[in-house]
Amino acid sequence: MSVDAAFRREFGRSPAGTWAAPGRVNLIGEHTDYNDGYVLPIALSHHVSVTAAPRDDHMLRLVSHQADGRGELAIDDLAPGRVTGWAAYPAGVVWASRQRGHHVGGLDLLIDGDVPPGAGLSSSAALECATAMAVADLYDIDLAGRELAELARHAENEFVGVPCGVMDQAASVLCTAGHALLLDTRSMAATQVPFDPAADDLALLVIDTRAPHRLVDGAYAARRRSCERAAATLGVTALRDIDVDGLDAVLAALPTEELRARTRHVVTENARVEHFVELLRAGRLVEAGPVLTASHVSLRDDYEVTCPELDTAVEATLAAGALGARMTGGGFGGCAIALLPGARVRACVTEVHQAFERSGFAEPAAFTATPSDGARRVR
Template identity: 60%
Template sequence: MWAAPGRINLIGEHTDYNDGFVLPFALPHTLTAAAARRGDGLLRLRSLQSGGGAVEIPVAELEPGAVSGWAAYPAGSVWALREAGHPVGGMDLLVDSAIPTGAGLSSSAALTCATVLAAADLHGLAPDRWEVARTAQRAENDFVGMPCGLLDQSAVLLSTEGRALFLDVRSLETEQVPFDPRADGLTVLTVDTRAPHRLVGGMYAERRRACEHAARVLGVPFLRDVPADGLAGALAALDDPVVRRRVRHVVTENARVLETVALLRAGRLREIGPLLTASHASLRDDYEVSVPEVDTAVEAALSAGALGARITGGGFGGCVIALVESDRAEACAEAVRTAYAAADFAPPAFFHAAPSPGARRVLPPPA
């Protein structure tokens, strides 16, 4: 049995596929995968949340498009291992998840990472965490068709309790940055806006293509190579106003990640609040990935005294995080509830996000 967490991205959105910087942490909410080898070459998948029966397919017949729905993620994970030359055979996999689905909390990355860990363990493989992350990413990119970067898989696999994971996506250098809001009398209030979070469609891919196009025009490998003090010149070299907005978000977001990390290293946690809010404004106005439910939650939390608030995840729905004084958390939540009722939105859900351990084998313990 293996457990893999969901994740919150504290700051650094849409920077991972631009070779930039990200700062996620793992949630206490986990997905659990129970697995056993089969001798007949059959992959048998079942989820306690799917409401349906088992999905069965011979591993030899796995190819993109062969499996759809939730089962495409674990099927793609086995396929990616086999494509990498690993002799992975049949397997039973039963999944149970406490990670809210459709909320932008990386339930899909938890599922792919848990499956890769399980299949590797059962078949005597010993990939390092980066190989697991790359394999899980390939499952989403090439089997499912979601062109995600490495942020989610890295957070799921590498996070530690009481820390945020500072990742340089280019070098893969990591730093476990101290991040313990409760010790400072703070709470990361997370609002599940209940606005559906759907990224497999064209909107995410369209933004990635815009970034790749801009990098080619600017003559740089990735937008990470555009320095903050060179942003004005870069924008002047681009004709398309939409592409200019996309570039402005990525360059300024990378700068915000670096500033946030510097503040956390210095123990100045409260001072990251304005950076979170600025990140949201950039995602709303320049990257255009917000929706009315998200903006309403951010504005209500800020009006009730939050130090900062932003959309988290890829956007187009999902969750909002608000950094609040712990004694103001319920007041902020009530302000969001009131604003939702006034807008006739479905009632939101809330939880407090605490940095938690990454993916791990839980039963039986390794010999």
Template identity: 60%
Template structure:
């Protein structure tokens, strides 16, 4: 494997890591200023880096063909860097645009976060870059600022209109906890999520169906949500009370917009229900809420796909406590809540069903709540 000193001809100054994430509940609510509940995975993007005094970035990823990408900080502009390098370059642009005086850097990336699996590999590379550049330049930026700058990079430099869920999860989750995040003011609470104490496991099923939010489908959903909020006279769909949902839906003429609104409002309520159950020590009972959330994403938000639907159907039929797609959709991964002694059988049932349907075999692994972005020893 290529090392930093082999690639750049000098020693690195530090090593930083930022994780991918799973979202337990609260999908497509973040850009509606709603509630989300992600936790960090043990899978990370690692950035080995050293500063430069000449105002240039040299970026290299061990997982991508094509060699090193070199850009000048002064020449960075939205849309100006193609491919994977747009994410770290966008972070440097966002830092400078926010008034932070940063120098150039050599950065070598390595990752075990599955790409295209709905597990936020893009947020992980952004946050790892932001933390590395913050430390290299002595900025000392807190997790919420790292997340905001990373989101700005993805929104305004890359051109993907995501909310802040992924970046906040990567920047600020804690091991053994799920993050209850209010995306309106970034108020957050680390909620203990010790599944093993209740004999539970949470499986991730990566369908290996690669999604692309940049194809416009994600942006369309966001625009439909904004249209719904405007029609209802509220700033964001967060401001539509669940108990007044029926009245709100009756005021909407467009059927697609009506379904999008129904999903967001009911999904915010599902987050509240999951919090209530976890706080009461009743983690086993969140399963049906997860399955209900999948039905809403499938039918009202229309972001599922046949492979994700098959995971949920087969897992629940095989004895899972609940299951749903996680992430933006259009492919990617599902999560499955299971009793620990049934995890193997349920994983096998899903894999067998994929084979019978002629689908590529899924990747199944356990989701373990892990720490957020951090500096590691070299």
């Protein structure tokens, strides 16, 4: 069934257009975005699409092909905490747009896509960004690029209640095909860095562990609070301001091992992003694998956001010949990535499946990632 036909079946009229935004994989730079640090994501070829039409009332009607049920909400009644589940993400974008003074009336939204939900590939940010583009176009709002990403992040922070940084939304909007996005989350300076593993006979393998990835609970927020406490104790605006060369002395000034560990991860992770980019620019991607693995070790030991499934995926890919591997995303479940020779992909996937079976985990999924373009109107 065509998207127009599906929309007419759900809403009894034709749509005005369709907008799509991709999920993302972060190559390196984890839990640095809310510390004013550096991140290096790529956009995936997987997308969330929003097919939409304006309404002449103040009702928001929502249907998702990936979720049961539908939502019908009065826009004037939207407020943080009043909408839960998947509907909170598009509703939050409408709310955030109105909070910023934009005129937004009613909408019918049909949501579809192939970004696996709960996998740490930013399906929520993709939904927010696709919705924000639809709202901007349908209500003639001058909103694009960094401003659109920031509005989507505001919706997730304030309406949904997830204290995320801006990386996911920025990646969904700003990434370009064949490149990784080096984003300075303090200045929002964005640089496209060529990233083409196939040119070196390499592949970037994404392993979806199928371990549920949940960030609304307290674990993610607790990490952010620890970073804020450490920065306040050290008298800096954010942990981004700590230089890795003076790290040992800085850590000695912190009162608890928890704060020292969280700080050590953020500071060394920023340095790893810069080193990884240097290798990319020098055409030395083959040498970048150990940087990825060091990132995982730091996330496992200092930031404590991995889980048995993620650790098993990383260990299995390394045993099968990966040059480097790490968890990606917020952690506590979700996906791992591995940089490996293209000829080793099949053997690596087999090794991961066997390791998961031995451990009694659910069967994982895997695919190779291709750096793709960001959000856009598709029709």
